[in-house]
Amino acid sequence: MSRKIIAVVPLWDDKKQSIWMLPGYMDGIEAAGAIPVILPLSDSAESALEAFELCDGLLMTGGHDVSPALYGETPKKTCGAQCEKRDSMESALYKRALECGKPVLGICRGIQLINVLQGGTLYQDLPTERESCVEHQMKPPYSSVAHYVNIVKPSPLYELLQTERLGVNSYHHQAVKRLGSGLEVMAVSEDGLVEAVRCTESSFVWAVQWHPEFNFRTDPAAGKIFEAFVKACR
Numbered sequence: 001m002s003r004k005i006i007a008v009v010p011l012w013d014d015k016k017q018s019i020w021m022l023p024g025y026m027d028g029i030e031a032a033g034a035i036p037v038i039l040p041l042s043d044s045a046e047s048a049l050e051a052f053e054l055c056d057g058l059l060m061t062g063g064h065d066v067s068p069a070l071y072g073e074t075p076k077k078t079c080g081a082q083c084e085k086r087d088s089m090e091s092a093l094y095k096r097a098l099e100c101g102k103p104v105l106g107i108c109r110g111i112q113l114i115n116v117l118q119g120g121t122l123y124q125d126l127p128t129e130r131e132s133c134v135e136h137q138m139k140p141p142y143s144s145v146a147h148y149v150n151i152v153k154p155s156p157l158y159e160l161l162q163t164e165r166l167g168v169n170s171y172h173h174q175a176v177k178r179l180g181s182g183l184e185v186m187a188v189s190e191d192g193l194v195e196a197v198r199c200t201e202s203s204f205v206w207a208v209q210w211h212p213e214f215n216f217r218t219d220p221a222a223g224k225i226f227e228a229f230v231k232a233c234r
């Protein structure tokens with residue numbers, strides 16, 4: 001049986017004016033039994049959408065902050081750099097994935113963009129907008145536990161991991177503020193932030209705020225998330 005193909009939009013390096021990718025995203029998909037393929041990052045989503053026809057699922061990775069314009073706000077001084085191309089490319093691909101019923105896994109920026117595309121809003125900068133003693137922007141090594149999340153029971157994430165408490169890594173300064181419509185929360189941090197969601201209108205659209213791509217080799221829970229995603233791609 002041939003392996004499933006997972007579409008990945010490349011990361012963008014402003015300084016080098018270059019596309020790039022963190023190996024963990026690619027390796028995590030491959031370890032789960034599928035083949036990751038990087039799509040073009042162009043001005044129009046046409047090429048990416050056409051190439052996506054050959055793919056079975058979509059991985060939405062971390063990276064730039066989502067443009068606040070997408071949720072009707074102007075960027076605050078504390079908002080990080082944005083990437084217009086990724087915003088438009090991934091928005092188009094996400095919509096197409098929903099239309100075709102292709103599974104989607106969102107990671108970090110991925111959960112934020114999915115929330116926005118479902119009509120939700122984001123904290124533009126957690127440290128200045130929301131007081132907390134939980135460390136969401138950890139220092140390396142990123143494979144270690146930064147904080148714990150409570151997994152909603154019942155939820156498909158609970159079904160997969162069979163635990164109500166999970167130690168996760170964490171590297172984000174933005175987060176889900178108002179939850180988008182059609183989304184169901186699957187995990188919440190100890191300071192009350194949404195850390196995992198799924199789209200109830202789709203067979204498999206999951207997103208996590210933490211980074212399974214950094215610890216799928218050492219943490220079975222991280223590996224299982226990639227595996228569940230790949231398994232859903234049929």
Ligand code: MN
Pocket residue numbers: 135136147169170171172189195209210
């Ligand atoms: Mn976190």
